[in-house]
Amino acid sequence: MGGVNDSYPPGCTGPTIHGWDWDSVDGEKRAANVIWGDYEVRGIWDGASFTVSKQPPQSFTPPTEPPRNRPVDxxxxxxxxxxxxxxxxxxxxxxxxxxxxxxxxxxxxxxxxxxxxxxxxxxxxxxxxxxxxxxxxxxxxxxxxxxx
Known part of the structure; x- marks a missing residue:
């Protein structure tokens, strides 16, 4: 959750994510002591940080187009x-x-x-x-x- 710089490895920003465990997910990428990936995650947002729920994160491929059922702004x-x-x-x-x-x-x-x-x-x-x-x-x- 946050901006991703187009570099390799990517430079990312975003809020603290409590309860994240890289050993519990597949599909991560690694380069230059950086670990990253795309995941669908459920949890609780408290206004400043995100806490992962007990349901494990799932690998996620970001769509190239918005979902068809998303209303047009x-x-x-x-x-x-x-x-x-x-x-x-x-x-x-x-x-x-x-x-x-x-x-x-x-x-x-x-x-x-x-x-x-x-x-x-x-x-x-x-x-x-x-x-x-x-x-x-x-x-x-x-x-x-x-x-x-």
């Missing part, structure tokens, strides 16, 4: 274009990545918005982004999904 509709210039959104994006707050899993500039995927937002992160940068610039989205 209404802010991607050209009729709902945001007010952000690309240069301003890139400036905000750099500032957020550099500060490490909020914890980000991904960012994307599209349709006049900077989309931020955070582990979980109860609305307070969106309110803080609106206060800090102004409305209709930053769109906060939840990266963690409730388990079925």
């Amino acid at each position: 209404p802010l991607l509709d050209p009729r709902n274009r945001g007010t952000g210039a690309k240069s301003r959104l890139e400036q905000i994006q750099r500032a957020l990545w550099d500060s490490g707050q909020p914890v980000l899993s991904e960012t994307q500039i599209e349709n006049g918005y900077l989309f931020l995927w955070v582990p979980y937002d109860d609305g307070s992160i969106q309110a803080e982004m609106d206060k800090r940068f102004g409305p209709n610039l930053v769109a906060v989205r939840n990266a963690f999904l409730p388990a079925n």
